[in-house]
Every structure is written in C-alpha cells, then in structure tokens.
Amino acid sequence: MTAPLSDEAIAAGAAELMPSLVDQVVRLSRIPSVATTGFPAEPLLEAHALVVDELRAAGVEHVEELLLDGMTAPTVLADVPGPPGAPTVLMYTHYDVVPAGDEALWSSPPFEPQVGADRVVGRGVADSKANIAAMTGALRLYGGKPPVTLRFVLEGHEEFGSVFEEHPQQSPQTYAADAIVIADVGSVRPGQPTLTIGLRGSVTVTVEARTLASDKHSGQFGGAAPDARTALVRALASLHDEHGALVVPGLRREPWTGTAYTDDEFRELAEVLPGVPLVGDGDLGSRIWSGPAVTIIGFDAPPTSAPLNAVASSAKAVLNLRVHPAQPALEAGEALAAYLRAQTPFGITLDVTVGEAGNGILTPTGGPAFRAAERALATAWGAPAGTMALGGSIPIVMAFHEAQPAAEKILFGASDGYSNMHGPDERLLLDELRRTVVAMATFWRELASTERD
Template identity: 55%
Template sequence: MDPDNDLQAAVDRLMDGLTSDLERLAAIPSVAFPGFPAGPVQEAHDLLVGLLREVGVERIERIDLPDTAPVIFGEIPPPTPDAPTVLLYSHYDVQPPGDESLWRSPPFEPTPVEEAGGGGLRARGIADDKSNVIAHLGMLRVFGGRPPVGVKIVFEGQEEYGSPFDGYPPTDAERFACDAMVIADLGNLRPGTPTLTTGLRGAAEVTVEVRTLQEPRHSGEFGGAAPDALLVLLKALATLHDVHGDVAVDGLRREQWTGTSYTEDEFRDLAGVTDDLPLLGSGTLGERLWSGPAITVIGIDAPTVDGAASAVVPYARAKLNLRFHPKQDPVEAQELLVRHLRALKPFGVPLTVTPGDTGPGYEASTGGPAYRAARTALKEAWGTEASYVATGGSIPLVNGLAQAAPDAEVLLFGAQDSMCNLHAPNERVLFSELRATVVAMCAFVREYAADFKGAGS
C-alpha cells in the first residue's frame, strides 16, 4: 500500500479491520487494579503482541517490573541513517467499570452508538486508551510495517492504577532514546477539533488533622467553650479560597491562558453544573483549569449525619488534592500549601499537616520540527488548524520519558475527545475521531521524516 498517493483512502481501506480489532481489545476486561484478576490483562498483552507481529514488528520485548503489569516494548529501526526515531506510547489497561447499573450496555461488550460523525462504540476503556493503541497500529499498517521513521513502541499495562514504570525510563535511557514521542493518552477538546495538549498540571496531596478532646462531650453541657475539632478544620479549609473561589495560598503560580478552551456551556455540560449554580473562581476557564492552581477537598473524616450524636467533635481530618501550574516544582507547590496550613491556628488550635504524594506537571516546547509536522498532520486529518490546550490531569510517565530523552519533542494527541466519558459510565469513542487520528499519525511521520532530513538533522 502506498499512502503517499492517497493517505485518506489508504486509511479508509483499513478501518473495518481496525474497528474489529478495537472491539476484540475492548471486550477484554483488562483492569490492572488490586482485587481484579490478572488473566485479562495478560490476555490484552498477548493480543497486542500478536497484532504487532502481524504488522511486521520483529523486535518485541516484555519489560517486567515488580508489582506491575508487563510493558510491551517494540522497535522498528530507521529506514535510513538520517531518519528520525519516534516513540509511540499508549496503554492497554483500563479503569474499573464502576456501577454497572449506570451503563446503557455491559461495559465489556462493545456496543454501537449513534452520534454525529458516523457513530462509534461504547465500552470501558475503548477511548482511554485502547482507541489510541489501535491508532498506533493503524499507522503501522498503512505503511506495511515500514514507516519513514524509526519507531519505538511502548504499550503500558498498568497506567490507570499507577506503577513503578513511571520512573523507569531514565534508568534505561538508551532504550527510550528518540527524536520525538507521541503520547497518545489524550484527544481533542471536542469532536472534530484537532487538539495538541501542551501542558499537564502537577498534583500533590496533603492531609490535615485536628484533635481537640480525648473523646466526644455533650454539646449542651460543653458546646460553646470546648474546642470543636470539626469547626476548627472547617475554619482552616475556608482560608484556602477567597470570596470568588480562587485559590488563596501565596506563591502558587497562575498565568494567563493563551490557548483554546471550553465554552462555559460546554464546561457546564461536561461537569454537570446546572445553569442556576455559579462556576468557582475568576478569570478564563483556561486559567482556572490549566495554568492556575486548584485545591479540592477529596475526603473528610467526621461523624456521619445519620449517626450523629449531640456531642462536641473531638477529631476531624481532611485530605486535600492540589493541582498546580505545569512548570511549578511539585515539592515547592506542596510546601506552600503545607506552610499555609501550619501557619494557621483556628480559634488557637494547632493543625497537624502531613504532606503526601506529589507528581510533576509538564509543559511542552512547541517550536521544533515535530510540532511543525504535527500541526500540518492534524490539519490534513481534520481539515482545520490545530488548537493548543492543557489538561488538569497528570500523566506521570511523560516526565519519566522526557528525562530519558531530554532533547525529544513531546506531542500529546489521540482519538479521545472531552465528551467521551472517560473514567465514567458509558465511555465511547467515535469512528470519525479514530479514523482522523490514524490519518494524523501517518501524516505526522511522513512530514516529520521529510522535515528532519531537510533540516540536515
């Protein structure tokens, strides 16, 4: 097959096979969480190894690390000494299905959905991230297993739960050395809008505790003077945001967002915020979601309402999730929150503040030949100029790969879209997005190979 003659037609001829393979892969409940069987994860691994062999990938290895599912590593050497090497990443594990009563069809029975753009399929993990695994395979099929660039393939098996693989690439840098990498674990801002994600917010966790009494005391006899641990905690938490809902912790970085963002109506629909409620914070949505901080109380320990006694609460605890600017140091960001809380003594009561896990953000450099090729490729695939967005979520492995190949350009795009219900019931992928992603990946390696050679790299 010669994709140079008509790339779009070449992809169209392969779409039936690609969607069939996507259905096979999505039917496997490859949940790599504790308490779930390991067999389906291995089954998905084996299916992908077979598909890679069928497309002509001769060097396929298995990376086994403690307490994690196997990582598939494949390699196709560059066709010529002056051709670049591109690393392709995605993952074959999925989130648990959650409450299956909320699904319109069984989560591991891929089911057709009717939406604009020719429909799609519904299943757990079909967008995040099995569609992108198949898009990588689609690119290789279009070129008959011999693309115009060298290829390194990394298909992870335990991304959703997290694993030691996040920090592994810098310890084996030669294996992951490349000129550019396509991290296909994201997608478009909305269907039909080609999108390059250029920033990932970092994340940190902090726990804050209050203990005031040895045990509960009658609220009628002691309330009003005995220090209430829950009131102390709530007063402390209330200092984290100002009257507008913006984060009020000094030093956390916030900058104007200059890329594309959701409309307010889109965001309300995605977040499930009704029109009668305000959105928190001030400034653009891009600032609030991507280039500024967010602090969320993700858990609180206190007496339940149904079992509450008329007593002063002696102990309360909250867990906070901090998201911060892609370029802010994670230890610094966490320490700023810890310092803010430790400086407080609500009603004169000290707080016990414990830092938890941190994860760095990432901001891509967008001025190199890979980004030039990507912008051309996405426009060819979707028919319009690519937009830049960021995401409040984090992909820890991106930093590990970037450390292993510090000079490589990092591109984040794929077949998902923001309306695909990833991690939620009724996750779906659109055939139009899958097709365009395959076209984009093919056009990217074609353009990048030409630009790379033309620049004499």
C-alpha cells in the same frame, strides 16, 4: 526504501482500513483488562497477547516484553526500523482500563462494545484501546516499513500505576528517541484537532486540628469546648474567596491562550446542576489548566447516617493541590502548607504536612516534531491544530521527560473531551479514530522529511 505516502494515499488507506480497525477496537475492548487489586490477571494477559498479535499483523518483527517485579502483565516494547538516518519516534499508550463502575449507569454492558453508525460504546474504547488500533493502522498504511524508526511502548498498568513508571530513569537508553508521542489524550472537542502541551502537577497536603484529649458530650461541653471539626472547616473555608477563587499566595497562575472549552461546554462536561455557578475568576483555561486548584479529597467525620452528639477532639482533612505545569509541585505544596499553618481558627494551631508530590510538565512548542505534528493534525482534520492542557497528570510523561529530556513530547490521540473516559457509556467516535490514523501516519512522514537542526 518505501516512497513517502501522499496525503491522498494516507486518507484513502485509512478509510479502507476502518472496518478492520473498528473490529480491533471491539475485540480489545471486550477484554476487561483491569490491572488492580481484586481483579483477575487473566484478562490483562489476554489483552497483552492480543496487542502483540496486532503488532505482528501490522508488520512488527521485533517484540520484547518488559516484566518488572510487581507487574502482572508485561509492557510491550516493539521496534520497527526506518531508513538509515531517519529520526526515531517512540509511540506510547496502554492496554489496561479502569473498572466499569456502576453498570446500572451504562446503556449497554460495558465490556460488550456496541458499534453504532458513528461510534463505539464500551469501557476502554477511548482510553486507550483506540490508540492501539490507530498506531497499528498507521503502520499498516506503510506496509510495516515506516519513514521513521519506531519504538512502540504499550503498557498494561497505566491506570493504577506500577513500577514501570520508574523504569525510564533506570534505563534511559531503552526510551531514546527524537520524539515521544503519548497517545493517551485527545482533542478538546470532536472535529477540533488539539495537541496537549501542559499537564498540571499534583501534591497532597494533610491538615489536622487537635483540641481535646478526647471527644466530649456536646450537651455538656458544647459552646465552650473547642470543636476540632468546626475549627478545621473554618481554616479550609479561608482558602477561597466568596467567588471560589483560591487566595493562597505563592501558587503560580497564568492566563491560558490556547484552545479552551466555553463555559457552557464545561458546565455540560462537568454536569454542573442548573442554577449552580462555576467558581473562581479569570479565564476558564487558567482555572483548570494553567493555575492551581485545591480539592478536599478526605475529611474525618461521622457519616450523616450515624451522627454522634460529641464535641470532636480532633479532625483531619486531606487536600489535593493541582499545580501550574511549570511550578514544582513540592514548592506549591509548601506554599499551601505555610498558608494553613498561619491560620489559627479560634486560636487553634493546625498541624500541616506535605505528602506525595508529582511535577507537571509544559512542553516546548517550537521544535521540528511539534511543527510536524501541527501539520499532521491540520491535514487529518482539515483545520488548524489548537493547543490545550490537562488538569490531571499523566506520570509517564514526566518519567519519559526525565529519562530523555531532549526528546520532544507530543501528546495527541483518538479521544475527545466528550468521550466520557472513566465514566459510564465511554465512547469513541469513528471519525476521530480515522483521523487519528491519518495524523499518525502523516506525522511520521512529516518528521522524516524535516531537516533536523
């Protein structure tokens, strides 16, 4: 059995590997591996092949490919045995990316990664090709013989979803592990090691107002005929108070006690315009992580470029409700629906339906894997690890949880809150990549040395 690596050996090894790891990130990020309708399959398959090559170069001998109906590129399942009796760690991330968007907003071509003194800029460098490099780098530190048994699960359809999200429940033993590391997140800010412990749930609610059999001329009928859009706007406006705080009862909210952004950081990240206030009340963490939020994501109306002088006979809006990590999303959706059904703007009854719902998750923080991760991140960054949540959802986390509820879910990775994932000039800080390699290698060692309950 390979002797455990010391902190010094891991740090020195990670520093020595950095040129090749940066090259790996660049080679992966040159590939526009977008897995959605309208994009070619060849780049996605090219990225898949390169990921397999990198795993084999790191010492992986056993690689399987899972290709389900409806998937363009396989999910890579790669196993590396550890010493007898060692805990098993599942390492998850993905090799697909979102499209570049408006390339005019980029300072350099999005799929021609630019390497600077402290960063790489390009689509997918942070989300999540750096995490593939971090995983293979950590394995290379051990010469392909880690102190734990590893199962790598590298997906090619994460950004737009696929039938893979259903597979963990259909085949739970495929994902059996003591700990599951989801490397699709990062730290709250550069230099601040952070473990993500909560993901808000999400539910869609549709609300509609119907007032007339058909639209009517606003000059002839406006003023007495009830306008459906006006009624709907009035109902939607009732969801928040004058400060923008949500007033719907039955939605769980709690103060956030972990690491959080400052208001100034959040304003910068959200690109809030000068003079525009933040909305809501209470601590920032509870507004964006441990509490609900309603956003109007669709509203039927003529565009301002083509206005119509008519009293609207019907109007419909689609709402996205983000839900406290521990509240069932459907329960929260029904609470929002009940509130809207109770609103009768101008005496008009609204038609409200609850649609697709996905639960969030609040991961336990006291288990051996979590404690090992805290020590590993503190070692890698030289500072205590904080905890944060995400306002968005990562469906695969809940899928793994439902398949393997006893496995600890550990979320950390090479990105940070300023990486601008999904936006122009997405960037990866080289120091964050190096420290993530150290954190992963140290986590495996620390978990292997922990006496399991």
